[in-house]
Amino acid sequence: MRNLTLILCVAAALIALPHGLSFSQQEVLVFLTINILLVASYRLLTLTGEWSLGHVVIMGVGAYASALLSKKLGLFVPVSMLLGGLTAALVAYILSFPLFRMKGFYFLIGSFAAGEVIRLLWKRFREPFGGAKGLKRIDSMPDFDLGFYAFEFFEPVSYYYFALLVVAVCLWVMWRLERSPVGLTFHAIHWQDKLAEAAGVNVRGYRTLAFVVASGFAGLSGALLAHYIGTINPNSFDVEQMVFVLTWAIVGGTATFYGPILGCIVLTILNEIILRELGFEQARPVIYGLILILSILFLPKGLESLVERLAARFRKTPGKPELGTAPDKEARA
Amino acid sequence: MFELLVQTGLNALYAASYLSLVAVGLVLIFGVMGIINFAHGELFMLGAYAVVAVYSDFQLPFVLAAAVGLVFVGCLGLVMEWSLFRPLKDNPLGGLVASIGFLMIAQALVSMGFGVRMEHVPPVTQEVIVFSDKIRLPVQRLTVIVASVVFLGLLWAFLKKTRFGWALRASAQDPEAAALQGISVRQTARIAMFIGAGLAGIAGALTAPLISVNPHMGHSVIVAAFIVIIVGGVGSLEGAVLASVVYAIVHTFVTTFADGVLADITGLLLMLLVLVIKPTGLFGTADRA
Numbered sequence: 001m002r003n004l005t006l007i008l009c010v011a012a013a014l015i016a017l018p019h020g021l022s023f024s025q026q027e028v029l030v031f032l033t034i035n036i037l038l039v040a041s042y043r044l045l046t047l048t049g050e051w052s053l054g055h056v057v058i059m060g061v062g063a064y065a066s067a068l069l070s071k072k073l074g075l076f077v078p079v080s081m082l083l084g085g086l087t088a089a090l091v092a093y094i095l096s097f098p099l100f101r102m103k104g105f106y107f108l109i110g111s112f113a114a115g116e117v118i119r120l121l122w123k124r125f126r127e128p129f130g131g132a133k134g135l136k137r138i139d140s141m142p143d144f145d146l147g148f149y150a151f152e153f154f155e156p157v158s159y160y161y162f163a164l165l166v167v168a169v170c171l172w173v174m175w176r177l178e179r180s181p182v183g184l185t186f187h188a189i190h191w192q193d194k195l196a197e198a199a200g201v202n203v204r205g206y207r208t209l210a211f212v213v214a215s216g217f218a219g220l221s222g223a224l225l226a227h228y229i230g231t232i233n234p235n236s237f238d239v240e241q242m243v244f245v246l247t248w249a250i251v252g253g254t255a256t257f258y259g260p261i262l263g264c265i266v267l268t269i270l271n272e273i274i275l276r277e278l279g280f281e282q283a284r285p286v287i288y289g290l291i292l293i294l295s296i297l298f299l300p301k302g303l304e305s306l307v308e309r310l311a312a313r314f315r316k317t318p319g320k321p322e323l324g325t326a327p328d329k330e331a332r333a
Numbered sequence: 334m335f336e337l338l339v340q341t342g343l344n345a346l347y348a349a350s351y352l353s354l355v356a357v358g359l360v361l362i363f364g365v366m367g368i369i370n371f372a373h374g375e376l377f378m379l380g381a382y383a384v385v386a387v388y389s390d391f392q393l394p395f396v397l398a399a400a401v402g403l404v405f406v407g408c409l410g411l412v413m414e415w416s417l418f419r420p421l422k423d424n425p426l427g428g429l430v431a432s433i434g435f436l437m438i439a440q441a442l443v444s445m446g447f448g449v450r451m452e453h454v455p456p457v458t459q460e461v462i463v464f465s466d467k468i469r470l471p472v473q474r475l476t477v478i479v480a481s482v483v484f485l486g487l488l489w490a491f492l493k494k495t496r497f498g499w500a501l502r503a504s505a506q507d508p509e510a511a512a513l514q515g516i517s518v519r520q521t522a523r524i525a526m527f528i529g530a531g532l533a534g535i536a537g538a539l540t541a542p543l544i545s546v547n548p549h550m551g552h553s554v555i556v557a558a559f560i561v562i563i564v565g566g567v568g569s570l571e572g573a574v575l576a577s578v579v580y581a582i583v584h585t586f587v588t589t590f591a592d593g594v595l596a597d598i599t600g601l602l603l604m605l606l607v608l609v610i611k612p613t614g615l616f617g618t619a620d621r622a
Contacts, residue, residue: 098605
């Protein structure tokens with residue numbers, strides 16, 4: 001009962017949120033919602049202990065696929081979005097064959113290389129990907145009227161509500177997945193892959209599963225992005241964007257489900273709203289870079305460790321240990 | 334056709350020479366500290382900007398500018414070691430993120446100081462060695478090739494013939510055993526960082542008059558260097574040099590006979606192929622990350 005009240009309160013707050021913001025802040029809010037899905041799916045991928053540098057390109061696969069399907073085949077946009085996610089999952093499945101021969105540093109760089117190959121293919125082939133200029137005039141979501149609220153999707157507020165619904169459903173699915181036996185196996189593989197293998201777990205199969213499912217959600221987030229901004233190009237999904245996702249996850253902390261989301265929200269607000277409005281346009285990367293360095297030096301377990309400490313202070317008795325306790329060090333030495 | 338092949342070969346040799354300087358530095362840093370320096374391309378970029386400042390702006394001799402590039406970027410490496418990599422030596426992902434932070438700061442500071450536009454570095458010498466009508470080797474490129482050979486030779490001699498070099502190789506192989514033998518790991522990390530960064534700096538400085546110098550030039554260099562150290566096998570200096578030559582040849586020939594983007598794709602596919610066949614690279618053995 002208390003949980004339900006809490007959820008309703010959060011939902012009401014999220015629905016009311018855009019009305020207190022300026023237009024440009026509403027736009028940031030839409031991107032933030034989409035990026036939350038991206039970074040949460042990234043954490044799902046890292047659950048098995050492998051860090052990818054190709055996740056943003058996979059997001060782009062979803063964006064390109066959904067844009068092309070609606071543009072060339074005239075598919076209904078929500079359908080093409082779903083198919084975009086599926087395409088991303090399929091591409092990830094194909095990539096998993098070469099990539100999961102590698103581990104650790106080699107996987108990191110291998111995934112980067114695989115992503116770059118895909119990105120360069122978009123750049124090289126004008127048909128159908130549009131070359132370096134990318135795709136323009138991507139169909140937007142069709143407007144519709146609920147009676148009490150009319151969705152007009154060029155409006156950030158309408159799109160925010162739509163994205164919020166999609167992202168909430170996806171987060172719920174990922175959250176359930178992590179708490180299912182499958183999710184527990186992911187954790188087991190992260191910490192004791194040899195032992196898990198000895199216990200009869202198909203380690204590679206589970207790694208592939210995490211990679212494919214995470215990629216599907218990333219692809220969906222890409223589709224959400226593409227049909228909102230209406231134009232995508234290979235540079236929308238370059239290594240710079242990947243660096244942002246990586247830093248959101250690491251600065252937020254990856255031991256908990258909410259850690260990367262927290263990192264995404266805090267760093268986005270800092271970078272897009274506070275620093276931009278203070279007028280540090282050129283010096284923004286300097287400050288952002290400094291924040292990264294300082295947070296990694298002085299808060300190595302991420303923002304979530306701060307939250308945990310605060311929470312521990314409020315409740316006197318120590319709570320139940322969180323599932324899959326903090327990765328103190330990367331276990332793979 | 335034959336002449337075109339020879340000319341492309343010469344171009345590949347030039348590309349291999351500065352790429353191997355960058356890659357060897359990257360391998361050295363990774364070997365001793367176990368940290369992936371994502372900002373290594375920016376060290377190359379800073380070396381090039383040392384030449385822009387000292388040689389184009391203050392009009393001092395090019396040799397002096399190159400020396401400044403070497404020492405200044407080497408010292409920056411020491412600063413990175415002290416401020417970022419030593420506190421994070423047990424946290425490889427943390428080191429990666431910290432180097433990304435450094436990369437952003439370096440790019441933005443250079444953009445603010447010099448502007449985001451491409452810098453024009455006046456040529457040091459216009460002389461060209463003409464073999465035939467179609468085979469020409471600008472002396473400037475020859476200088477880069479010779480300098481690379483000299484620096485790599487010096488590094489080789491340092492690593493194989495001096496006590497510091499032995500210590501460096503020992504702590505790259507097994508930091509704990511090296512520490513037990515009385516080798517100061519902190520000292521070897523400093524030396525590795527100075528040399529590694531300095532090599533990237535001198536590579537950037539030497540090539541500055543030949544390439545487009547801009548704040549984002551580090552990106553393509555780091556991608557190439559990553560490919561090279563993966564193909565060569567992480568931790569193998571000889572592998573890095575050899576892979577630089579192979580990569581440069583493939584990349585230059587595909588660029589000449591097809592186009593640049595296809596050359597990038599070919600390079601990346603080559604690396605993926607090597608990883609699929611031998612997941613630790615051609616000469617690699619250990620996996621420290």
